[in-house]
Amino acid sequence: MGLSSRRTGSGRTQSFVRLATSQESGLVRDLDNRCFPPDHRDLQRAEPGELESGVEAGDVRVLEQDGRLVAYLHADSTVPGRIEIAGMAVLPELQGQGLGTRLVESCLSLVEPGARRTVAIVTITSPRNLRMLHILLRHGFLVRWFLKDHFGPGRDRFGLQLAAVENWEADDGGEQLLVPVSRLEFLCRKVEREGWTIVALARTSGTVLFVLARCRNDLFPPSAAPPGRFSGNGRSPSPGLGEGKDPSGLRLRSQDTERAKPFGQRFSE
Numbered sequence: 001m002g003l004s005s006r007r008t009g010s011g012r013t014q015s016f017v018r019l020a021t022s023q024e025s026g027l028v029r030d031l032d033n034r035c036f037p038p039d040h041r042d043l044q045r046a047e048p049g050e051l052e053s054g055v056e057a058g059d060v061r062v063l064e065q066d067g068r069l070v071a072y073l074h075a076d077s078t079v080p081g082r083i084e085i086a087g088m089a090v091l092p093e094l095q096g097q098g099l100g101t102r103l104v105e106s107c108l109s110l111v112e113p114g115a116r117r118t119v120a121i122v123t124i125t126s127p128r129n130l131r132m133l134h135i136l137l138r139h140g141f142l143v144r145w146f147l148k149d150h151f152g153p154g155r156d157r158f159g160l161q162l163a164a165v166e167n168w169e170a171d172d173g174g175e176q177l178l179v180p181v182s183r184l185e186f187l188c189r190k191v192e193r194e195g196w197t198i199v200a201l202a203r204t205s206g207t208v209l210f211v212l213a214r215c216r217n218d219l220f221p222p223s224a225a226p227p228g229r230f231s232g233n234g235r236s237p238s239p240g241l242g243e244g245k246d247p248s249g250l251r252l253r254s255q256d257t258e259r260a261k262p263f264g265q266r267f268s269e
């Protein structure tokens with residue numbers, strides 16, 4: 001359990017991560033409702049019963065700050081050999097203060113290093129949720145799947161998986177592709193049809209970019225499948241995408257990419 005404190009104007013703030021208790025299901029649900037507005041294209045509320053069963057299963061961790069629950073992370077472990085971060089949220093007024101990062105780190109600290117080679121640790125998030133993507137990419141998750149219209153028309157999602165090893169090297173001589181985050185159709189094609197993986201976010205000349213690389217298959221546990229309520233077969237082509245029209249994406253060698261933000265550094269808003 002990570003206990004930490006920091007000074008505020010009115011005194012000392014204490015916060016720690018712990019498992020949610022059965023009595024707290026309603027509070028976790030309230031948190032989810034506050035953080036995920038109804039019918040939002042990029043933020044999907046938990047299904048009825050989802051968080052409640054997660055709490056009962058001991059899969060929901062909460063961050064308690066000064067006696068109140070301010071954030072949660074649901075790491076669904078009901079499928080053997082697989083952990084899915086099914087939901088995560090920080091109260092709107094406390095976002096951007098490092099609490100989400102603490103929850104992800106607390107969750108990953110439970111996974112023994114060797115287990116990363118056998119347990120598939122997966123999650124989904126919107127391609128537009130750059131804050132969440134930044135946290136995941138910084139902590140070793142990679143975008144393996146583009147889940148077109150996952151939650152309905154226009155509600156695309158990225159499927160991410162934690163790499164089996166911490167320090168990995170891209171294939172193909174380290175060749176990378178930098179693609180503006182807005183070029184979703186192009187990204188979809190690269191990830192779903194051409195086998196590229198998104199490995200980082202970068203910023204150069206005021207443009208935010210995804211960094212794509214080719215990763216070896218053994219970078220992931222073999223049992224991996226796309227996360228969530230996905231009814232397709234993972235890497236099959238997604239319907240309705242334009243063919244070969246999108247010119248975005250700079251093909252760069254890794255030394256060029258270093259002019260953008262290098263992997264693993266902090267990304268300021």
Ligand SMILES: CC(C)(COP(=O)(O)OP(=O)(O)OC[C@H]1O[C@@H](n2cnc3c(N)ncnc32)[C@H](O)[C@@H]1OP(=O)(O)O)[C@@H](O)C(=O)NCCC(=O)NCCS
Pocket residue numbers: 035036043087088089090091094095096097098099100101102124125126129130131132134135138201265266267268269
């Ligand atoms: C997503 C969420 C859980 C993140 O938690 P948080 O406490 O706000 O995030 P943190 O403060 O720990 O970290 C934010 C990081 O994103 C970075 N960031 C913020 N805005 C960014 C942007 N537009 N582009 C890239 N990175 C960004 C910050 O710089 C920070 O990174 P750093 O630590 O390297 O500086 C929280 O914002 C939230 O609850 N959002 C609404 C619900 C949601 O999106 N849940 C996840 C759905 S899958």
